[in-house]
Amino acid sequence: MLHLNIGICDDDKLYIKEITKLLDRYMIQYDIDISYDTFTSPLVLLNRISTTPGCYDILFLDVEMSEMNGLELSEKIRSIRRNIYTIFISNYPKYMQDSFRVHPFYYLVKPLSAETFTNIMNDILSAIQSEHKLVTLLQTDRSEETVDLGDILCIEVTDGKKELLDFHLFDHILHAKGKISAWQEKLASYDFFPCHRKYLVNLTHIHYFEKNHVILDNGFSIPISRGNEKILKDRYNNNIVRLKKL
Template sequence: MIKIAVCDDEEIMRSQLNNKIVAYMENTNCSSQVFLFSNAEELVESSTDYDIIFLDIQMEGMSGMEAARKIREAGGESYIVFITVLKEYVYDAFDVEATDYLLKPVEDERFMRAMDRILHYIEDKRTASLTVQKSTGYKIIRLTDIFYCEVINRKIYIYTKQGVIDYYNKIDELEKQLKSYFVRCHRSYLVNLQYVCGYENGIAQLENGNKIPISRSRQQDFIKAVLNYMKERKK
């Protein structure tokens, strides 16, 4: 079940988007539930964790951009698609890690391309995992739950949302098992670009507060990887 929120202060636009979503999901045989909001305050106060949010940038009261910031500050990981009449507003979307934007009036072909891409991200996010072999058995870890990995001596430490998992392995072998959004930023570290929120003076800042060193020899490659990752998410 994919949960989708539509937030727009124009009733006509809410209705049009709802119809497009319903038709698309029926066409792709995906189960979904659509929630409609007429203002950003109601969306932010909602306790539901949405997979996708279609969000008008300009609204009375709280703007869509402000709502997106609050959602991100609260730890929300929804795929946000901004709806706007003015293309120049879209440049601010990078600050809140928006996945896409649609110009009003929303074209069917552009809408379907955005949905195709997001559903691919959701499927990849739900299925991608790492199996860790331990002496007492094994553990399956979702890649999206991993902040970063560190090797100390012969042991790998995987820092996840649920805690730290350690096992014996080589970091070179682990790197081959991970997706392209994991980057070797240091001989001892692999970092998940999904959680990098800043970089300064050879240190990467992660959303969970951790700071990861970037070796001098890998700085240019790291910066390039971050920029490429951001571009891919905006396509």
Template sequence: MIRIGICDDEAYMLERISEKVKSHMAASHMEASLRRYGSGEELLGSGEKFDVIFLDIGMKGLDGIETAKRLRAGGYRGYVVFVTVSEEDVYRSFKVGAFDYLLKPLDEKEFERTLRRILASFRSKHEGRMLIRHDGEWSVILFHDIVYAEVVNRKIHLRLTDGRDIEYYDQMKRMLDRVDERFCRCHRSYIVNVEHIRAFIPGNELMMDNRDLIPVSRTYRESFNEGYFDYVGGAYD
């Protein structure tokens, strides 16, 4: 399932983008959820989590660029596709980590090309997996399903998005060698999936999507920050 948000202050564009997305997802055999918003303020206030957001740059009130800045500042690491009437907005759009931009009126081929690239990237990210042995059997664990890993008494505990805690014998260094760049070590006993960080808590803690609090130790703070910002694309202005 891919979660898609569409934000435009023109009802016609909201409908048009929605229909194009639905059509492409059906043709790609990809399950998707869609949410539509008429302003940047409405999108930011929704509290919804998205994998992809289509943002109109020229909205009244909070424009698309400022909306994207606030999303990034709040920890959003998904794809942003700007929709704009002017190529003059291109430079500003990429400063906030845009995946792509589309010019109005929408070109069918360009829109399809952008969606194909997004889906290819999304599928690649979500196909990462590892094979582990626990409780006498082998299990395939998808990287996307791991919120964080904790080592306790020589066992690694994987806290998963479905609430399960899977434990198996391994070393943290070996696990880091097996996973990809979305995983960062923040403490001697913890590796976190940065895609599941909900908030940074004063006092050097991370709140994860499952509401668990994870410490960031002084020893790992610098390397964690480097890994985190490398993955999300750097600090956004």
């Protein structure tokens, strides 16, 4: 079952309560596994995403907030993580045009309609299921875990002879058997690149480059082989251009 993590930010607790009620109703009606966190401070939400970029799949953001408006908040969040579905909520339709610059998934006008809310959630769910590829990994302890390829930061060879691999996610590592060459072939059409003979990196999770290394969103540093550095940077820059168009 697909699990969704949702963040809700509104400095009006009444509207937070209204959104959570709609989410609870949606979960029961469609049997969807959803976890959500609520925030009355945009700065607290921004700090959460800064420290754990992959913590939310969907965000509901109020436009008019005192500490920072929802449009500014969304811009800062997009500089940390772009592939996140954002729904703006406002009392005023006049902000809709301004919101286009941060590419929201939808713009909701208060008061919220249950029917419109359900339709939006259905659309998001369809988009996630069509854009995200899930894989089930058999770990070395024989347990299984299903993960989204987009959540894998990199794949690391830990023992080539025994064909042991580590799949690095934001907050944990999965240990599995396999060959890095097989995964490179399998992920050829996705945003993964062999930056080193021991590493396959997800381009969407590159935070910045250091000398002979690339730093991922969670701070993990991996080496770049000399022959692959220029190709990797070109692929990374092309990927950034593509994401900006989304």
